[in-house]
Amino acid sequence: MASFVQYLGHAGFIVQHGGVKILIDPWFHSAFLHSWFPYPDNRHLLSEVRSERFNYLYVSHAHEDHYDERLLRMLDRSVTVIAPKYRSKGMVRRFHGLGFGNVIALDHQESHELTPGFVATMYLDTSHKEDSGLLLDMNGFRLLDLNDCNTPMSELPKQVDLLAAQFSGAMWYPGCYDYPPEVMQKKVDSVRHALMDTLYRKVKLTNAKAYIPSAGPPCFLDPVLERHNDRQRTIFPQWEDVADAFRKACPHVEVLRIYPGDSVRIEGARPVVDRMSGARTHEDVREYRQRRRDEWGEFYAAPESPITSDEIAGYFSRLQRRNNHLLQDFHKDIRLSSGGRLWSIRLGGTAEPLVIEGEEQNEPEYTIVLSPRVLRALLDGGTGWEEALLSMRLALHREPDVFDLRFMSLLRYGDEPVQTLQLVRDQSVTETIERDGLRMQRFCPHAGEDLTHAIIRDGIIECPRHHWQWDARTGKCLAGGNLRLRVEVLEVERTDPEIEEGA
Numbered sequence: 493m494a495s496f497v498q499y500l501g502h503a504g505f506i507v508q509h510g511g512v513k514i515l516i517d518p519w520f521h522s523a524f525l526h527s528w529f530p531y532p533d534n535r536h537l538l539s540e541v542r543s544e545r546f547n548y549l550y551v552s553h554a555h556e557d558h559y560d561e562r563l564l565r566m567l568d569r570s571v572t573v574i575a576p577k578y579r580s581k582g583m584v585r586r587f588h589g590l591g592f593g594n595v596i597a598l599d600h601q602e603s604h605e606l607t608p609g610f611v612a613t614m615y616l617d618t619s620h621k622e623d624s625g626l627l628l629d630m631n632g633f634r635l636l637d638l639n640d641c642n643t644p645m646s647e648l649p650k651q652v653d654l655l656a657a658q659f660s661g662a663m664w665y666p667g668c669y670d671y672p673p674e675v676m677q678k679k680v681d682s683v684r685h686a687l688m689d690t691l692y693r694k695v696k697l698t699n700a701k702a703y704i705p706s707a708g709p710p711c712f713l714d715p716v717l718e719r720h721n722d723r724q725r726t727i728f729p730q731w732e733d734v735a736d737a738f739r740k741a742c743p744h745v746e747v748l749r750i751y752p753g754d755s756v757r758i759e760g761a762r763p764v765v766d767r768m769s770g771a772r773t774h775e776d777v778r779e780y781r782q783r784r785r786d787e788w789g790e791f792y793a794a795p796e797s798p799i800t801s802d803e804i805a806g807y808f809s810r811l812q813r814r815n816n817h818l819l820q821d822f823h824k825d826i827r828l829s830s831g832g833r834l835w836s837i838r839l840g841g842t843a844e845p846l847v848i849e850g851e852e853q854n855e856p857e858y859t860i861v862l863s864p865r866v867l868r869a870l871l872d873g874g875t876g877w878e879e880a881l882l883s884m885r886l887a888l889h890r891e892p893d894v895f896d897l898r899f900m901s902l903l904r905y906g907d908e909p910v911q912t913l914q915l916v917r918d919q920s921v922t923e924t925i926e927r928d929g930l931r932m933q934r935f936c937p938h939a940g941e942d943l944t945h946a947i948i949r950d951g952i953i954e955c956p957r958h959h960w961q962w963d964a965r966t967g968k969c970l971a972g973g974n975l976r977l978r979v980e981v982l983e984v985e986r987t988d989p990e991i992e993e994g995a
């Protein structure tokens with residue numbers, strides 16, 4: 493009995509086995525303030541997806557390039573939704589809100605039989621972040637769809653036949669920052685290297701036999717965002733830009749380079765690609781921009797309304813009150829610049845945030861430049877900071893040039909305080925591991941990666957996920973952010989002056 497995996501573009505798939513079909517992360521419409529579009533264009537598949545009857549629907553997380561609400565509203569509501577069971581219950585709430593009555597929420601590593609011989613198992617990012625992947629076992633053939641999810645490496649499933657995972661970036665760093673060109677290029681190169689390194693590890697740890705490049709890159713159709721389509725100077729490469737490096741790092745892994753509409757037929761243990769005739773393999777961005785003019789133009793359609801200092805004070809006051817647990821011992825001066833106006837804002841502690849319009853004496857640590865349209869959407873709750881950042885429609889400057897986890901988490905997750913609460917809990921986990929003559933905290937203080945897989949060499953500990961680095965003797969953060977790592981050098985190793993790379 494053959495099984496089929498049809499690719500819908502980006503992170504979207506239809507998987508069929510034993511007469512049951514599951515639709516995964518279907519994305520067709522603009523995302524993040526109308527800035528992201530699928531690449532290549534996959535609109536030729538939309539009518540098929542709208543009219544098809546699916547048994548199951550799985551959406552990995554709330555980012556709009558996975559959770560396409562416009563498309564979801566077009567689907568038959570009787571489909572059974574497989575949802576990740578996040579602490580916030582956010583995904584389940586969203587689906588109920590859209591009128592989907594059958595929602596099965598699966599916890600980390602929890603399984604559900606879709607039909608005999610077809611089993612879905614959920615894999616969560618177990619940190620404060622809310623993201624998930626799905627393992628589909630089809631009579632022993634194991635497809636792992638990790639999209640851009642980072643499940644701790646020690647908890648990834650093994651013996652995977654086919655892995656679908658990201659290779660291209662899906663974040664605003666460093667693109668939103670105002671770095672000079674040569675600094676920007678270094679940072680871009682470093683992120684691209686880190687993305688591929690993480691992919692190699694996922695491939696090796698899951699023993700993947702074959703790999704589908706997926707979950708990116710997007711395309712930016714609004715002309716003001718055109719620079720983000722540069723595949724060399726951004727964190728958004730196409731597969732062809734990284735394929736040689738992948739082949740060298742993972743020579744025994746078969747790469748299935750497929751395009752929207754193509755399918756993978758699974759017969760026995762072997763995946764075979766069936767090409768869709770006329771599948772789009774690339775785009776002329778100018779033509780694509782013309783075709784979707786009305787859609788990216790929606791960003792400019794809403795009328796601009798004046799913003800008051802009271803609205804800004806009220807917004808940050810609410811955000812701060814809901815996340816007091818995150819802001820103990822925290823103070824930060826930030827500046828908002830929008831439409832020729834400036835607001836200086838002092839955040840942190842238990843007091844109300846101080847908001848003053850006009851120039852301030854204190855040099856802010858973060859400056860956020862954004863259009864009144866984006867600021868209006870944030871203040872009215874039409875979008876969140878995570879989406880606004882991903883839209884690339886704002887610019888950031890930080891002084892010093894260090895990522896502040898608490899501040900960025902306040903913005904990104906502050907609307908779901910259960911996430912910031914988890915971040916605080918993660919910081920207090922005391923579990924340790926011993927490796928290479930060191931006793932250190934087991935989970936990365938950034939986003940909970942299991943440091944059992946850390947790279948330790950030349951006196952530096954490096955997290956394998958986002959590659960923050962710490963001094964192995966002091967725990968001081970050397971690169972990536974501003975959080976220390978709890979680490980001590982073990983007695984027995986003190987005679988050895990070098991801390992070498994571990995297994």
Ligand code: FES
Nearest residue numbers: 936938939955958
């Ligand atoms: S989880 Fe991000 S650097 Fe460790």
